[in-house]
Amino acid sequence: MATIRFDNVTKRYGDKIAVDDVSFEIGDNEFFCLFGPPLSGKSTILKLILGLETPDRGEILIDGRPVTHVPAPARNVAMVFQNLALFPHMTAGDNVRFPLVERKVAPDAIARRVASVAEKLHISHLLHKLPAHLSGGERQRVAIARALVRDPVAYLMDDPISALDARLREETRVELKRIQRELGHTLVYVTHDQEEAMSVADRMAMLEHGAIRQIDTPQAIYDNPANRYVAGLLGSPQINMLTIEAGPTVTAAAGALQLDPARIPDGAVGIGIRPEDLKVGAESGAANQARVFEVEPLGGHTVITLESGSIRLRALMRGQPQIRLDSLVGLACDPARMFYFDRAGRALPKLQNL
Numbered sequence: 536m537a538t539i540r541f542d543n544v545t546k547r548y549g550d551k552i553a554v555d556d557v558s559f560e561i562g563d564n565e566f567f568c569l570f571g572p573p574l575s576g577k578s579t580i581l582k583l584i585l586g587l588e589t590p591d592r593g594e595i596l597i598d599g600r601p602v603t604h605v606p607a608p609a610r611n612v613a614m615v616f617q618n619l620a621l622f623p624h625m626t627a628g629d630n631v632r633f634p635l636v637e638r639k640v641a642p643d644a645i646a647r648r649v650a651s652v653a654e655k656l657h658i659s660h661l662l663h664k665l666p667a668h669l670s671g672g673e674r675q676r677v678a679i680a681r682a683l684v685r686d687p688v689a690y691l692m693d694d695p696i697s698a699l700d701a702r703l704r705e706e707t708r709v710e711l712k713r714i715q716r717e718l719g720h721t722l723v724y725v726t727h728d729q730e731e732a733m734s735v736a737d738r739m740a741m742l743e744h745g746a747i748r749q750i751d752t753p754q755a756i757y758d759n760p761a762n763r764y765v766a767g768l769l770g771s772p773q774i775n776m777l778t779i780e781a782g783p784t785v786t787a788a789a790g791a792l793q794l795d796p797a798r799i800p801d802g803a804v805g806i807g808i809r810p811e812d813l814k815v816g817a818e819s820g821a822a823n824q825a826r827v828f829e830v831e832p833l834g835g836h837t838v839i840t841l842e843s844g845s846i847r848l849r850a851l852m853r854g855q856p857q858i859r860l861d862s863l864v865g866l867a868c869d870p871a872r873m874f875y876f877d878r879a880g881r882a883l884p885k886l887q888n889l
């Protein structure tokens with residue numbers, strides 16, 4: 536259990552900046568997610584915490600103690616790679632024991648630690664069984680127990696469940712979140728899956744080119760992205776981005792929506808509309824019209840792709856609305872639900888805050 540702090544940490548490889556003047560503090564027992572596209576610096580940050588890399592500038596502190604030049608073993612931070620799968624020929628108990636046996640921990644210490652973790656994860660009664668005799672959920676708890684059996688100050692996980700199939704991934708992330716809360720350990724988690732990041736993280740850091748663009752709770756980032764880049768990282772389907780065109784009579788967002796100029800913040804050149812906020816109306820002769828390009832029914836909701844002039848927009852609707860391909864429909868969006876961005880891509884205050 537520990538806090539982890541970066542003060543203005545920079546790490547270069549040759550002339551490439553992998554981590555760019557990064558500062559953050561991860562709280563004790565926090566589930567903290569690093570999120571960003573490939574090569575944005577996530578793994579390098581994990582390596583810096585672990586002590587496998589040394590920063591060129593800045594300081595790293597664990598529990599308030601500077602560790603920038605402390606070697607990896609002395610930091611007692613555990614790394615869990617993509618290995619939440621069990622050895623099929625070993626019992627659940629042997630699987631959980633394995634990381635400690637590998638580290639040549641004394642047998643009585645192993646027994647104590649395995650018993651304690653097994654009790655916390657409610658798997659004590661399963662330890663004598665082979666993985667083939669466990670249910671899917673039980674197997675995941677055993678696999679997580681094996682990942683957590685060491686007793687480090689913090690765990691780092693690099694995309695630990697990406698190799699699992701979609702259904703198992705969903706189940707496992709629920710288990711992981713619950714177990715992390717019950718065990719109360721600091722967990723730094725890397726994932727490429729935005730839904731996974733949003734579902735597990737207490738807070739998340741949004742990375743671009745090695746720099747942190749925003750840190751907050753997933754909901755706060757979704758509701759109030761600091762900039763255009765971050766707005767585009769979260770949400771599926773992705774947020775609709777439109778440019779504002781100020782004409783002599785109307786102000787429009789890329790020709791798709793007519794806007795009331797009085798309600799656009801000064802300096803706004805772009806608008807973001809989440810698909811769930813774009814309302815698709817009945818076929819209409821109204822000004823805000825678009826053609827239905829594609830309809831994707833997904834069970835509980837439907838994704839509608841619309842074409843307006845040269846741009847495509849996506850709307851997310853509940854259920855299975857009766858919308859015909861190629862028909863003309865009306866578009867609407869509550870101005871208070873729109874995001875406005877300036878020329879540099881920074882978010883401007885939302886309408887209700889003006």
Ligand SMILES: Nc1ncnc2c1ncn2[C@@H]1O[C@H](COP(=O)(O)OP(=O)(O)OP(=O)(O)O)[C@@H](O)[C@H]1O
Pocket residue numbers: 548551552553554571572573574575576577578579580
């Ligand atoms: N050992 C290395 N030598 C040279 N360049 C490196 C090394 N490790 C990382 N980099 C560079 O640093 C940048 C950040 O890489 P990093 O692996 O941290 O990104 P990432 O977000 O973890 O990527 P991914 O999602 O693909 O794992 C990249 O430009 C990468 O090419």
